[in-house]
Amino acid sequence: MSIRGKAFIAGIYEHPLREIPDRSVSQIHAEVAAGALADAGLSFSDVDAYFCDGSAGFGPLSNADYMGLRLKHVDSTETGGSSYVVHVGHAAEAIAAGKCHVALVTLAGRPRTAAMGGGGRGFGTPTPDATFEGLWGMSGAVTGYALAATRHMHEFGTTSEQLAEVKVAASLHAQHNPNAFLREPMTVEEVLDSPMICSPLHRGDCCVVTDGGGAVVVVSPEVARDLNRTSAKVLGHGEAIKHADNGRLDLTYTGAVVSGPIAFEEAGVSHADIDYVSIYDSFTITVIETLEDLGFCEKGKGGQFVLGGTLVAPDGRLPFNTDGGGLCNNHPANRGGMTKVIEAVRQLRGEAHPAVQVPNCTIALAHGTGGSIGSRMGSSTLILGTEDA
Amino acid sequence: MSSTLPTPAPAISPETEEFWAATARGKLLLRRCDDCQTIIWYPRPFCPACGSLKTSWTEASGRGSVYTFTVVHRSGIPGYRDALPYVVAYVELAEGPRVLTNIVDCEPDQVRVGMPVRVVFHDTGEGNALFRFRPDEDA
Numbered sequence: 001m002s003i004r005g006k007a008f009i010a011g012i013y014e015h016p017l018r019e020i021p022d023r024s025v026s027q028i029h030a031e032v033a034a035g036a037l038a039d040a041g042l043s044f045s046d047v048d049a050y051f052c053d054g055s056a057g058f059g060p061l062s063n064a065d066y067m068g069l070r071l072k073h074v075d076s077t078e079t080g081g082s083s084y085v086v087h088v089g090h091a092a093e094a095i096a097a098g099k100c101h102v103a104l105v106t107l108a109g110r111p112r113t114a115a116m117g118g119g120g121r122g123f124g125t126p127t128p129d130a131t132f133e134g135l136w137g138m139s140g141a142v143t144g145y146a147l148a149a150t151r152h153m154h155e156f157g158t159t160s161e162q163l164a165e166v167k168v169a170a171s172l173h174a175q176h177n178p179n180a181f182l183r184e185p186m187t188v189e190e191v192l193d194s195p196m197i198c199s200p201l202h203r204g205d206c207c208v209v210t211d212g213g214g215a216v217v218v219v220s221p222e223v224a225r226d227l228n229r230t231s232a233k234v235l236g237h238g239e240a241i242k243h244a245d246n247g248r249l250d251l252t253y254t255g256a257v258v259s260g261p262i263a264f265e266e267a268g269v270s271h272a273d274i275d276y277v278s279i280y281d282s283f284t285i286t287v288i289e290t291l292e293d294l295g296f297c298e299k300g301k302g303g304q305f306v307l308g309g310t311l312v313a314p315d316g317r318l319p320f321n322t323d324g325g326g327l328c329n330n331h332p333a334n335r336g337g338m339t340k341v342i343e344a345v346r347q348l349r350g351e352a353h354p355a356v357q358v359p360n361c362t363i364a365l366a367h368g369t370g371g372s373i374g375s376r377m378g379s380s381t382l383i384l385g386t387e388d389a
Numbered sequence: 390m391s392s393t394l395p396t397p398a399p400a401i402s403p404e405t406e407e408f409w410a411a412t413a414r415g416k417l418l419l420r421r422c423d424d425c426q427t428i429i430w431y432p433r434p435f436c437p438a439c440g441s442l443k444t445s446w447t448e449a450s451g452r453g454s455v456y457t458f459t460v461v462h463r464s465g466i467p468g469y470r471d472a473l474p475y476v477v478a479y480v481e482l483a484e485g486p487r488v489l490t491n492i493v494d495c496e497p498d499q500v501r502v503g504m505p506v507r508v509v510f511h512d513t514g515e516g517n518a519l520f521r522f523r524p525d526e527d528a
Binding site for chain 1: 400404427428429431432433437438456458461462464465466472477486487488489490502503519
């Protein structure tokens with residue numbers, strides 16, 4: 001069974017704030033849920049399925065209780081920052097199978113103003129992988145991505161200047177987003193001059209740390225038809241876990257090598273059909289490896305591919321992350337998958353900022369990466385189209 | 390540098406008790422599958438290559454090379470934040486697995502991918518030691 005054309009994203013909402021010191025995470029879940037439902041023209045009483053990660057209290061139990069949801073279907077697949085891309089795929093599957101009609105997906109968190117896991121793991125966790133990886137001073141998520149970047153540079157000659165091009169493109173987009181955490185355009189030199197965090201990654205290679213969240217509403221074709229709002233059609237979805245492979249890990253590629261082809265095949269589209277991409281950008285190296293793994297360029301050529309404004313909207317060959325991405329706009333709860341889906345829907349609706357709206361955007365791809373490309377990760381690829389795509 | 394890196398004690402499970410006990414004697418153990426002979430990492434009494442539950446310990450040579458590394462310049466981790474900059478690396482053991490570790494006894498800017506290294510042990514004071522790696526001049 002394919003999900004192609006059997007579900008639509010009818011509502012989206014990105015929390016406008018980046019620092020939220022005075023609200024609970026549950027409250028932020030409720031706010032983004034209300035926002036996405038209002039965007040779709042639906043209400044909480046229409047929701048019959050709910051999706052969230054495992055990070056909020058008792059996951060879906062706590063959130064369904066808080067919001068008073070009456071549910072027939074629930075899924076709290078936890079694959080880190082890629083979870084919400086997975087959730088859209090799973091929601092489409094559940095809708096296609098007749099299990100539900102209105103699926104709500106939410107994300108919320110406060111890593112900026114409240115203590116929570118920032119990607120690093122403390123000592124003493126009893127799971128074996130944590131013990132064998134937690135003793136050596138891994139300083140949050142950036143260390144693992146730096147290990148991948150060093151190896152990518154060694155094998156393929158990728159340079160810090162090429163990595164910086166990714167940040168530059170994101171910053172050029174973020175200047176148009178009034179809610180973006182970082183709004184100043186950056187140059188390659190400014191990225192290279194920013195403090196080294198874990199070589200070869202500078203501060204400019206890293207995403208922002210922000211409070212906030214987002215939500216999407218996935219609905220059946222029948223529900224979408226009756227709404228006044230323009231929806232995005234779900235065309236295809238793929239997911240994968242790439243793990244440490246019994247210690248034979250290869251840090252030069254991501255799980256996108258598996259999730260990408262599955263999504264392209266289901267959607268029945270080719271790379272030339274893709275007008276816009278949301279690429280998970282926890283770090284600049286994440287983007288380089290993912291573009292290669294999704295097949296937008298040869299393995300190892302990602303650094304060369306992004307040169308010359310390839311990723312810059314609206315005129316680049318492959319406009320990406322037009323909201324400013326996780327690198328500049330928002331990386332709520334240290335998890336960027338939700339905002340990847342949201343900006344892809346904005347592009348397909350023609351509602352991105354006019355300065356970065358891709359003309360005649362018909363097919364968009366949103367890709368999420370969770371966990372760490374330095375050890376084990378979740379990867380998920382979603383291909384969306386306009387209502388008539 | 391190595392003298393200043395902290396030596397946090399590992400969390401020990403029944404499956405890794407013997408591994409960590411051996412580190413106190415300067416030995417790096419690897420789990421090996423009795424059925425398909427695959428070397429297993431991280432250590433577990435299960436073979437992820439063939440699904441066998443029959444595994445046993447074997448001693449590693451302690452030699453390997455740097456698969457990749459990063460020089461950490463910012464860290465909030467107690468102990469490590471006082472030892473900046475330091476090197477986190479994956480070392481590819483001669484037996485195959487790539488293990489997370491630190492490179493010590495070497496200026497951070499001298500570390501290279503492919504550099505031969507050998508294991509050293511840093512006492513945690515709790516009956517075991519952390520395995521780290523230093524440049525191998527004999528290789």
